[in-house]
Amino acid sequence: MNVLRQNTDYALRLLVNLADRFNGKPAATNQLAQAEDISPQFAAKILQKLQKAHLVASVMGPQGGFVLARRPAKINLLQAIQAVQGMVAFNRCSPGAEGCRRKKYCPIAPVVDRMQNQINDSLASITLQDLLDNAPTKGADVKKNKSGNKTFEAE
Amino acid sequence: MNVLRQNTDYALRLLVNLADRFNGKPAATNQLAQAEDISPQFAAKILQKLQKAHLVASVMGPQGGFVLARRPAKINLLQAIQAVQGMVAFNRCSPGAEGCRRKKYCPIAPVVDRMQNQINDSLASITLQDLLDNAPTKGADVKKNKSGNKTFEAE
DNA sequence: CATAGTAGGATTATTTTAGTCCTACTCATA
DNA sequence: TATGAGTAGGACTAAAATAATCCTACTATG
Numbered sequence: 335m336n337v338l339r340q341n342t343d344y345a346l347r348l349l350v351n352l353a354d355r356f357n358g359k360p361a362a363t364n365q366l367a368q369a370e371d372i373s374p375q376f377a378a379k380i381l382q383k384l385q386k387a388h389l390v391a392s393v394m395g396p397q398g399g400f401v402l403a404r405r406p407a408k409i410n411l412l413q414a415i416q417a418v419q420g421m422v423a424f425n426r427c428s429p430g431a432e433g434c435r436r437k438k439y440c441p442i443a444p445v446v447d448r449m450q451n452q453i454n455d456s457l458a459s460i461t462l463q464d465l466l467d468n469a470p471t472k473g474a475d476v477k478k479n480k481s482g483n484k485t486f487e488a489e
Numbered sequence: 490m491n492v493l494r495q496n497t498d499y500a501l502r503l504l505v506n507l508a509d510r511f512n513g514k515p516a517a518t519n520q521l522a523q524a525e526d527i528s529p530q531f532a533a534k535i536l537q538k539l540q541k542a543h544l545v546a547s548v549m550g551p552q553g554g555f556v557l558a559r560r561p562a563k564i565n566l567l568q569a570i571q572a573v574q575g576m577v578a579f580n581r582c583s584p585g586a587e588g589c590r591r592k593k594y595c596p597i598a599p600v601v602d603r604m605q606n607q608i609n610d611s612l613a614s615i616t617l618q619d620l621l622d623n624a625p626t627k628g629a630d631v632k633k634n635k636s637g638n639k640t641f642e643a644e
Numbered sequence: 645c646a647t648a649g650t651a652g653g654a655t656t657a658t659t660t661t662a663g664t665c666c667t668a669c670t671c672a673t674a
Numbered sequence: 675t676a677t678g679a680g681t682a683g684g685a686c687t688a689a690a691a692t693a694a695t696c697c698t699a700c701t702a703t704g
Contacts (some may be wrong), residue, residue: 335691337492337608338580339664343597350596363620363681376663382683394681411600419661425493434646441505441624443568445615452611453492460600469596490660495693519652531694537652547652550702572690 337422338415344372345380345418346411350469352390353406353462360392360399366428380418387417407461412454414462424450492577493570499527500535500573501566507562508617509543513541515547535573542572561617564597567609570617577612579605 340394345368367377384390428450502525522532539545546558583605
């Protein structure tokens with residue numbers, strides 16, 4: 335099984351797309367959905383969750399759409415993931431001492447906590463800016479269309 | 490959502506229990522199930538998976554049951570988890586280059602790979618022996634019954 | 645060789661996740 | 675300020691993954 339839900343995968347792509355347009359005009363849901371191969375309705379739903387978490391901001395009315403709420407360097411993966419699928423818990427008993435009444439005797443609890451912290455730290459250390467910088471799309475295999483958005487060549 | 494399935498949580502507890510009895514007589518499924526608060530049938534199923542992965546060995550007939558297949562220090566968490574729930578994939582595209590045709594252009598692929606490696610390394614570095622050593626059950630709050638197995642006091 | 649007891653596959657039920665549909669709201673333009 | 679193109683957001687449905695149970699076949703001790 336996967337740690338990231340499909341939801342979250344989509345959300346990350348949407349966020350990177352928005353990060354790439356940072357300081358530009360709002361991007362319409364349909365535009366984003368098409369660029370990332372997501373059903374428009376579903377994209378809308380995901381964007382709503384991101385908005386609730388204050389990672390993106392919506393602009394209503396004609397010419398409206400979504401913009402990133404702040405600089406790409408100020409949004410990290412942990413925040414993005416939590417916005418869409420909630421906490422990434424290593425085990426049921428992860429978040430705190432709660433959840434399992436056997437916790438204080440549990441032989442795996444210490445390890446679970448350690449793994450949990452590692453995961454959180456790793457995710458929090460990666461920002462959207464890092465994703466932009468490391469993206470393999472920088473070089474060849476990619477061309478820009480007239481509106482400046484990236485498109486992918488068919489394989 | 491949790492990284493570990495409930496299955497896996499049970500499996501780890503069963504393994505630790507068996508590790509604690511290492512070199513002793515085989516433990517019957519019912520005995521293990523009761524000690525770890527798992528339905529006997531379900532415990533049996535999990536133990537079967539562990540056997541398939543050669544982490545435990547079964548002894549049939551009366552006085553039969555399960556024993557750990559090798560020293561607790563020789564079984565790590567990654568093996569245990571994979572035996573029960575398969576690969577812990579960070580994202581759909583995690584394991585290799587397969588799964589996503591957009592991989593080579595994907596802005597999040599590098600990060601996904603990095604996270605995947607971190608998770609695998611961490612899990613592989615923890616053995617059943619480590620769990621036994623770190624278990625908070627060593628001290629008080631635990632008493633032994635006549636057969637030498639640990640029991641938990643009611644809270 | 646009979647039987648207590650275990651292994652292991654097949655099947656069903658439950659929960660979680662993915663995805664769609666519909667209604668209400670917002671605001672640039674005429 | 676009335677209009678309508680376009681978005682927000684909740685309610686609902688469908689599909690998939692997971693949890694759990696049931697049943698049959700096998701093993702080896704007494």
